[in-house]
Amino acid sequence: MPLLEVTDLRTYFTTDAGVARAVDGVSLQVGTGETLGIVGESGCGKTVTALSVLGLIPSPPGEIVVGSSIRFNDEELLEVKPARLREIRGNAISMIFQEPMTSLNPVLTVGHQIEEVLRLHRGLNKRDARATGVALLAEVGIPDPDQRFDAYPHQMSGGMLQRVMIAIALSCEPRLLIADEPTTALDVTIQAQILDLLVSLQRKHGMALLLITHDLGVIAEVCDRVVVMYGGQIVETGTTEEILTRPEHPYTQGLLASLPGIGDRDVRLNPIPGTVPSAVDWPDGCRFRDRCSFAWERCAESAPDLLPVDAGSSRSARCWLVDPDDSSSGLAGEPT
Amino acid sequence: MTDASLSAVLPGFPQMLKGRWGVGGMSLTVWLGLLGVLLNRWARFGAGWGGPLDHQIASLTVVAGLLGAWGWSMFDVSRPAEMERSGIGQWSLTARAFKKNRVAVIGVMVVVWIYLIALITPLIAPHDPATQASLLTARLVAPGGEFPLGTDHLSRDVFSRIMYGARISLSIGFIAVGISVTIGTLLGAVSGYLGGWVDTVVMRFVDMVISFPRLVLLIAIVALFESNSIFLIMAVLGLTQWPGTARIVRGEVLSLREREFIEAARALGFSRRRIILRHVIPNALAPVIVTATLGVGNVIVLEAGLSFLGLGLQPPTPSWGSMVSDGRGYLLDAWWISTFSGLAIVLTVVAFNLVGDGLRDALDPRLRT
Numbered sequence: 086m087p088l089l090e091v092t093d094l095r096t097y098f099t100t101d102a103g104v105a106r107a108v109d110g111v112s113l114q115v116g117t118g119e120t121l122g123i124v125g126e127s128g129c130g131k132t133v134t135a136l137s138v139l140g141l142i143p144s145p146p147g148e149i150v151v152g153s154s155i156r157f158n159d160e161e162l163l164e165v166k167p168a169r170l171r172e173i174r175g176n177a178i179s180m181i182f183q184e185p186m187t188s189l190n191p192v193l194t195v196g197h198q199i200e201e202v203l204r205l206h207r208g209l210n211k212r213d214a215r216a217t218g219v220a221l222l223a224e225v226g227i228p229d230p231d232q233r234f235d236a237y238p239h240q241m242s243g244g245m246l247q248r249v250m251i252a253i254a255l256s257c258e259p260r261l262l263i264a265d266e267p268t269t270a271l272d273v274t275i276q277a278q279i280l281d282l283l284v285s286l287q288r289k290h291g292m293a294l295l296l297i298t299h300d301l302g303v304i305a306e307v308c309d310r311v312v313v314m315y316g317g318q319i320v321e322t323g324t325t326e327e328i329l330t331r332p333e334h335p336y337t338q339g340l341l342a343s344l345p346g347i348g349d350r351d352v353r354l355n356p357i358p359g360t361v362p363s364a365v366d367w368p369d370g371c372r373f374r375d376r377c378s379f380a381w382e383r384c385a386e387s388a389p390d391l392l393p394v395d396a397g398s399s400r401s402a403r404c405w406l407v408d409p410d411d412s413s414s415g416l417a418g419e420p421t
Numbered sequence: 422m423t424d425a426s427l428s429a430v431l432p433g434f435p436q437m438l439k440g441r442w443g444v445g446g447m448s449l450t451v452w453l454g455l456l457g458v459l460l461n462r463w464a465r466f467g468a469g470w471g472g473p474l475d476h477q478i479a480s481l482t483v484v485a486g487l488l489g490a491w492g493w494s495m496f497d498v499s500r501p502a503e504m505e506r507s508g509i510g511q512w513s514l515t516a517r518a519f520k521k522n523r524v525a526v527i528g529v530m531v532v533v534w535i536y537l538i539a540l541i542t543p544l545i546a547p548h549d550p551a552t553q554a555s556l557l558t559a560r561l562v563a564p565g566g567e568f569p570l571g572t573d574h575l576s577r578d579v580f581s582r583i584m585y586g587a588r589i590s591l592s593i594g595f596i597a598v599g600i601s602v603t604i605g606t607l608l609g610a611v612s613g614y615l616g617g618w619v620d621t622v623v624m625r626f627v628d629m630v631i632s633f634p635r636l637v638l639l640i641a642i643v644a645l646f647e648s649n650s651i652f653l654i655m656a657v658l659g660l661t662q663w664p665g666t667a668r669i670v671r672g673e674v675l676s677l678r679e680r681e682f683i684e685a686a687r688a689l690g691f692s693r694r695r696i697i698l699r700h701v702i703p704n705a706l707a708p709v710i711v712t713a714t715l716g717v718g719n720v721i722v723l724e725a726g727l728s729f730l731g732l733g734l735q736p737p738t739p740s741w742g743s744m745v746s747d748g749r750g751y752l753l754d755a756w757w758i759s760t761f762s763g764l765a766i767v768l769t770v771v772a773f774n775l776v777g778d779g780l781r782d783a784l785d786p787r788l789r790t
Contacts, residue, residue, distance in 0.1 A: 139688055175689030182688075187681040192703045201699070202689050253689070 087114035088293050089138065089157050089261055095150035096130075096137045098364075105364040107133040109317035115261065120287065120294040122308035122325070124301060124340070128361050130317040131297045135263045138162065138295075139180060140170045158260065176206040179254035183266040185246035189238040195222075195249045196234035199256060206257045221252040226282060244275035248282065255286060262287070263295045268303060280307055301344060305329055310399075313337050316372035317364060319391060323400040333394050333402040335377045371404070379406060424498040432494030443526040444497075447533065448490040454537070455486045462544045475543050475588075482540040515707075518783040525779020531772035539587040548578035550585040550739045561755040571757040573747055579758055582739040583765050589740045590769065593655050593724045594717040600659025602713045605666025610702050612667070613674030614693070624671070627664040635661055636726065643732045651734060654727065658720050666712050673705035707784035714777035718770035725766050741766050 096108040108130040115121045123131045136142055138155055140162060155162040157178065162170065174180075182188040189198060199218035203209045209217060215234070222230035225248040238246060247267060254262055264283065268276035284307055287294050296307060304311055304325060311328045313321040313336065321334040332338045339357035346352075359376040362368055368375060371384040383405050392407050394400040424435040432452045436445030459466055469480035519525060538545070547569070548554070554568075559576040562568050570580040612623035642657050677683060678701065686696050721741075727733045728742025736743065741762045748758025 141684065141687055171690040171692060173690065174687070175691075180685075180688040182681055182685055184681055188685045190682045190686070190700050190704070193700075201691075205695075206690065250685075 086159065088117045088119075089113075089115040089155075089295070091134070091138065092154040092156075094134065094137055094153045094155065096133050096142055096153075097148050097150055099146045099148070100365065102363075103365040106317055106367065107364050108137060109367070111314070111317070111319055113312050113319065113322075115293045115295055117260070117293055118287075118291050119310065120284075120296060120308045122304040122311045123295065123297045123314055124299060124304055124311060125314035126299060126361055128364070129314045130364075131299075131314055132265055134314075135180065135265050135295065135297055138263065139174055139178060172206075175202055175254075175259075176257045177259055178261045178263065179257070179259040180263040180265065181247070181250050181254050181267045184270050185243050185250050186238070186270065188250055189246060191238055194235050194237055195241070195246075196236075199234075199249070199253050202253055202256050217256070218252075221256055222249070225249070225252045225255070225286070226278075227252075243271050244279065247271060247275075247279055251279075251282065251286070255290065258290055259292055261293045261295065263297070265297045266299070267296075268300070269298070276303075283307070301329070301340060313340070316361065316367055318372065318403060320373065320404070321402040322391070323394070323398075327400055333400075333407050334373075334404045335379050335406070336373050337402075339376075425495065428494040428498045429491075432491045435498050436494065443520050443529075445494075447530055448494050450530070450534070451486050451537065452490040452494075454534075455483050455490075455541075458541060458544055459483055459487070465544050469544060472543075479541045479543045482537065483544065486537060515780075515783045519779055522779040522782060525775050525783075528772045528775030528779060531768065532776055535587060535769055535772065536591060538584060539591050542584040542588060546578075546581040546584050548581040550577065550582045551737045553577055561751060563755075564757050570761045571755065573744070573758045574751055574755070579744070579761055582744060583741070583762055586739040586741045586744060586762065587765065587769075589651065589734065589738065590721045590724060590766070593651065593658065594721045594773075596655045597658035597662060597720045597724075598713050598716045600656065601662030601716065602666055602709060604660070605663035606670050606702060606705070606709055608663070609667035609670025610674050610697050610705065613671035614678050614697050614701055620671070623667070627667050630661065630664045635723075639723070639727060640730070640732055643727065651738075654724060654733065658723060662716055662720060666709060666716075669708045669712060670702075670705050673708060674701055677701050677704050708781075711777050711781040711784065714773055714780055718773035718777070721766065721770055721773075 091114070092112045094108055094111045095106070098105040098107055111130070111134055113121065113123075123134065125131050133142070137149055137153075138157075142149060149163060153163060157173070160173075162173070165173075189195060196215065196218055199221060200211070200214040203214040203217055204211070207217075219230045219234050222233060227233050227245060227248050233241070233245075238249075241249070247270075251267075262283075267283065268279050271279060280303060283294065283296075286292075294307075296303070298304060308325045311321075311323060311325050312319050313328065313334065315336050321328065321332065321337050328337060329341065332341055336357070342355045343357060345354055357376055362372065362375065370386055370388050371377070371380065372388070374380045374384040377384070389403050389405050389408065391401040391403050394402055394407050427435050431449060433445040433447065433449030436442075437449060439445075465476075466480050466483060469476040547567075553559075554572060554576045556576050559568070559572050561574060562572040562576075564571040564579075568578050568580065570578075570583065573579055573582070608623055608627075612620045638661060639657055643653065646653055683696060683700060686700050691700070724733060724740070725742030725745065728740045729746040731743075731746065733743050734740050744762035745759045745766070748755065748760070748762065752759060
């Protein structure tokens with residue numbers, strides 16, 4: 086049984102322009118100790134998926150549609166009482182945010198913020214909480230932790246603050262850590278350090294990691310399995326190696342093709358044409374169709390489900406190209 | 422002479438020599454002033470301990486003030502010069518910015534001194550505020566001699582009455598603002614954070630309270646209760662002062678609740694109560710402190726207005742507003758009654774406003790360099 090099992094998650098937002106289907110039928114599993122990456126462009130529903138898991142979707146305007154299911158450790162998170170949900174948050178499931186500079190309360194010392202979690206979820210007294218907090222800061226690689234414990238967020242650098250965020254997230258030894266673009270706001274050398282830290286801590290504590298990113302490099306380094314999202318849906322899943330070496334979905338192929346390589350100075354970048362359509366008004370049929378160079382009539386007529394790529398593997402892609410029964414396959418004809 | 426021995430004799434003086442004239446001047450003036458009171462009123466100081474409560478408080482204030490000024494200065498000079506705490510919080514940054522504003526620091530000194538004088542009034546007042554010297558010989562006496570600021574139409578000493586009146590004005594200002602800030606901050610924060618119908622209800626209620634002419638409301642309430650105890654005045658002023666604070670706090674909270682650290686706090690499983698009290702309100706406090714300080718001046722003026730209209734405290738109790746009102750009829754013969762009590766109001770309100778303005782500048786990071 087997987088630790089986290091999301092089934093047919095639909096999170097919709099009511100806006101003036103209509104109902105935005107930000108997450109539209111996402112199903113995924115994260116096993117104990119596993120690292121799952123969610124990758125996709127801005128606005129594809131990655132963050133909303135993560136926030137839905139923690140029950141942090143503001144309502145209104147957000148709403149998780151009936152029929153969705155989020156099971157964590159054999160408990161249906163969409164049905165538990167708010168008090169139970171608060172017990173789970175920060176305790177069994179923790180989350181790290183994208184912007185370390187703004188994710189800490191500016192008027193409290195970082196130590197105070199670590200202490201607060203320890204005292205709330207683990208019931209430690211002030212002295213024990215401080216000792217544990219300092220040990221945590223040391224564990225995430227903050228030099229001089231005893232001194233830094235009393236520092237305010239504005240006195241620390243972004244990389245240091247992200248370490249503090251990780252320390253806070255780990256303080257209650259969660260079984261699942263959700264990291265929402267944990268390295269996006271940091272510079273490249275720090276990114277690598279933070280990723281290394283996350284991976285080593287994950288191994289040490291045996292927790293599952295749900296890593297949200299738009300950076301395929303991060304995915305390559307850290308993840309066991311990858312989920313590629315586009316337009317609020319999963320378009321391809323597989324192991325990291327499979328996805329990176331043999332992408333099936335044109336969107337994944339486009340993502341990989343758009344990566345600049347070192348040494349390709351004279352080669353123009355190869356972006357995916359067009360932009361992500363609005364979540365209020367997804368195109369009929371395949372949502373990637375307008376930007377896809379392989380699209381043919383069938384893509385406009387009906388949207389494919391997640392189709393298995395090879396029989397017997399967990400690999401799947403939401404594209405008619407992988408449909409083995411398809412007689413009108415665009416592979417045979419010319420790409421339009 | 423070393424700093425320590427200089428500080429033992431004149432606390433605050435070594436700090437003033439080093440350019441820290443604000444804190445240094447404060448402890449030096451407190452030290453010298455209270456020492457002067459102690460020497461001049463030794464008998465009353467001793468008798469104070471066994472006297473009524475306000476005498477006891479006065480004697481206690483003298484001792485505490487002297488010890489405080491001396492102890493702080495000694496502690497300050499004995500501290501190593503380069504001792505930096507590792508945490509420089511919002512408040513120490515604010516204090517640093519505030520100290521650069523000379524006018525505001527003077528405002529703080531005036532406010533502290535007004536409070537000190539109010540507290541030690543029983544020791545220093547030359548006369549009892551309600552005692553009539555002699556209606557035949559000491560009525561409307563001009564300032565000077567036995568009566569430093571003259572006497573009023575009932576031959577009471579104006580100087581003593583102003584000092585006793587300070588206690589009334591300041592405690593009304595302090596407590597009324599305390600009530601209004603508590604209510605305003607809580608309501609504003611809850612309303613801004615929760616939003617939805619709670620927000621609508623609270624804000625419409627605020628609109629309602631604001632739209633009602635305040636002085637008319639005050640007059641109606643005071644007249645309704647037919648008693649003018651100091652507590653009623655405090656409560657009424659406090660309960661009508663909060664809408665401004667509530668609006669300001671709500672505005673701050675509306676932008677705070679979209680900040681990432683509030684989302685992070687929710688992701689950590691904190692309850693709404695904890696988030697509002699421990700994470701939202703401390704971040705919204707800066708404008709609250711400013712409105713509170715400015716509010717004290719506002720409430721003092723309002724109380725004076727009520728007293729002027731005869732709706733303030735019972736007549737023998739000295740209050741600045743009623744003194745201005747008393748002197749109104751004698752302005753041509755005895756200008757000192759209204760003038761000095763009016764000046765007391767002006768001095769206090771201006772001092773509070775200077776502090777408030779200074780705090781506003783110091784708390785605004787955009788103005789900080």
